[in-house]
Amino acid sequence: MHTDTERCVRAVRSKDARFDGWFFTAVLTTRIYCRPSCPVVPPKPENMTFHPSAAACQQAGFRACKRCRPDTSPGSPEWNRRADLTARAVRLIADGVVDREGVPGLADRLGYSTRQVERQLLAELGAGPLALARAQRAQTARLLVETTALPMADIAFAAGFSSIRTFNDTVREVYALSPSELRTRVPKSRAAGTTRSTVTGTTPGTTTGTTPGTVTTPGALSLRLPFRTPLNPDNLFGHLAATAVPGVEEWRDGAYRRTLRLPYGHGIVALTPHPDHIVCRLTLSDLxxxxxxxxxxxxxxxxxxxxxxxxxxxxxxxxxxxxxxxxxxxxxxxxxxxxxxxxxxxxxxxxxxxxxxxxxxxxxxxxxxxxxxxxxxxxxxxxxxxxxxxxxxxxxxxxxxxxxxxxxxxxxxxxxxxxxxxxxxxxxxxxxxxxxxxxxxxxxxxxxxxxxxxxxxxxxxxxxxxxxxxxxxxxxxxxxxxxxxxxxxxxxxxxxxxxxxxxxxxxxxxxx
Structure with missing residues (x-):
């Protein structure tokens, strides 16, 4: 859709939230990128450029808007309704494959060469697999910075960064703020789109006596999952509750709860429907x-x-x-x-x-x-x-x-x-x-x-x-x-x- 300039301009002028995640608006004069529904006064059409992903905006040198938080918009539905190479690659990157196995691991799972995968992603998303994974790490880091009391060193490794320096540089580049500045900007009661909670734990690189490569999290992380309205929760949660396997799933206090088998450990999630978001409460053995x-x-x-x-x-x-x-x-x-x-x-x-x-x-x-x-x-x-x-x-x-x-x-x-x-x-x-x-x-x-x-x-x-x-x-x-x-x-x-x-x-x- 980002190639249809006229349609994108109309969506931005009408602040149509239905297009959040479909494309991103980059403003040439401010070097900021936004979601289509950003509440600020729309820029002049000649100052707008449109990109298919947040990673493409970041790679082009634009920073995320602090008002509309475009990096937290719903994902593009394009990648869930298609089964071609690009869509499959995007789903794998979202599942953390690049962070765990690198681009060669991604290509191997898809059955293509690394060069073919990179070329296809650049053509459709304006960014390669490393840039897409980097944008995802930045978003995870921001979430942990704003919603937990974890030390920054722990957040860096939990978000998938190889070093604290890379973590600091990426956050500054993407958000034009240091990690510490991001945390001080967030109200104590609630960040935009998340609920603040305390999670204590350790990550690789810390020296608290835990086994290297593990993260222990006795606390829970609470956040909001956005979606495009409308959403009818009746059949969605009703089906999950009706077929719940005892011990693995349950309906309790208005939330669907279940255990999760994850790459580094396990977790428990509680999902509660609200009119404009899903409250997601996660307890993870490894952040x-x-x-x-x-x-x-x-x-x-x-x-x-x-x-x-x-x-x-x-x-x-x-x-x-x-x-x-x-x-x-x-x-x-x-x-x-x-x-x-x-x-x-x-x-x-x-x-x-x-x-x-x-x-x-x-x-x-x-x-x-x-x-x-x-x-x-x-x-x-x-x-x-x-x-x-x-x-x-x-x-x-x-x-x-x-x-x-x-x-x-x-x-x-x-x-x-x-x-x-x-x-x-x-x-x-x-x-x-x-x-x-x-x-x-x-x-x-x-x-x-x-x-x-x-x-x-x-x-x-x-x-x-x-x-x-x-x-x-x-x-x-x-x-x-x-x-x-x-x-x-x-x-x-x-x-x-x-x-x-x-x-x-x-x-x-x-x-x-």
Whole structure:
């Protein structure tokens, strides 16, 4: 969108928040970059240039606006609705791969050369993978500076910087303030977009007697996750609560809580919906996982979606339009762990939601890693694929054919022959799932929708969808419904949410 100057100028003049994250406005006279909805008086059009990412603005020598905080705007929905090289690379960078494995590791995961990846990202985002990762580190550092009482040295390493000097130089360059100045500018009660809390801990490079490479955080970090309005929390949080696995997930005091398996350790998150943001309360065993944890929580709640574009497309069907108008802004409930969701999808084949939860809870109790949760009833991390690959099939209380499906899936996940990560190609992965024994179109498509994040995944054989379609006057046979749904593309996964919502019990039977 940043190449359409006229459209960008109109968005800036109208301060349209729907375009926050789609592009960034850089002002030539002040050398400041802003989000489109910045509250200041818009500059003259001849003084504006437009960039596709915050990293591109920073690389061009612009600093982040202190009023609108463009580096904290919702992510571009472009990278979650596409499955090409650029989109997959952006999702991997958001998941911290460059910080952990470097650009060669990123390229290796994508199956391209380092040069090809850098060229493609520069062409579409105006910045290479290192610049994108650097911008993300700067944002994480700012978050920790403004919302915690951690020493600056601890923040530098927790945010992913290799040295305190690099941390100081980057913060000054991006925000035109030193880290200490950033902290003194923030009101004690609340920073813009975050809630101040105290987190104590140690990071690599400190000398408090802890094991090198670890961070202990007995406190919790509370922040706000922005999104594009509207957002309808009913199906989003209702689905997560209805299918919650005891010990791993729970609904408590108006918040969805769950444990997280992260690159450097584990965490517990509590997510509470509000009209204009999601309150995210994180307790992490290692603060270096902060960026990844936030990214996965945003992905879980589908917070980078563009509800205006999605709902406008679905409204073009006169039979679907009343559902959209009644409760706009529905999101697709996704996952924080793709392998976990695939396992749970198999456990839920041809049984009720309650039975699926029981099967999963037994596996968690027997094979999950225990965690402490002083604030609630969470007890375990969901078992890893490696742990599940060692499960004796005879201990599984399910039909023999489904045991075969389960053991085949976890063995492929454990040995890496099946990859469900954010970098995977959706079409290839779906074909790989269908090649496994016991995997039919429903299971493959629900994994594509909720684990892989394909916004166009569709479930025409789902009983709830067919029942809702019949009640609305839509075709109820899978072939006819698929033909009708062609007009809903590329947002058929969102149409599924609207159709499911017509039933008071939308998740009561999970077919193959």
């Amino acid at each position: 270096r996982d902060l960026t990844v944890a936030i990214s996965r929580c945003r992905r879980l709640l589908d917070l980078d979606a563009d509800p205006a574009a999605i709902d406008d497309q679905l409204r073009t069907d006169p039979l679907l339009a009343p559902l959209v108008d009644k409760a706009p802004g529905r999101r697709v409930p996704r996952t924080v762990d793709e392998a976990e969701f695939a396992v749970r999808a198999v456990l839920g084949q041809q049984v009720s939601t309650a039975a699926a939860r029981t099967h999963a809870a037994r596996l968690v109790a027997a094979h999950g890693d225990p965690v402490d949760d002083p604030e609630g009833g969470l007890t375990h991390l969901f078992p890893s694929a490696t742990a599940l690959a060692s499960v004796d099939p005879e201990t599984l209380a399910m039909p023999r054919t489904r045991r075969t499906t389960f053991t085949t899936l976890v063995s492929h996940l454990a040995d890496g022959s099946l990859n469900l990560g954010v970098e995977c190609d959706w079409a290839e992965t779906r074909a790989g799932l269908l090649a496994l024994p016991g995997f039919g179109p429903w299971t493959a498509d629900v994994i594509a929708m909720r684990a892989l994040g394909d916004p166009d995944a569709f479930l025409p054989t789902d009983l709830g969808i067919r029942r809702a379609a019949g009640e609305l006057g839509l075709p109820s046979t899978p072939a006819a419904l698929t033909a009708r749904a062609a007009a809903w593309r590329p947002w058929r996964a969102y149409a599924v949410q609207y159709l499911w919502a017509t039933d008071s019990h939308p998740i009561n039977f999970l077919p193959v």
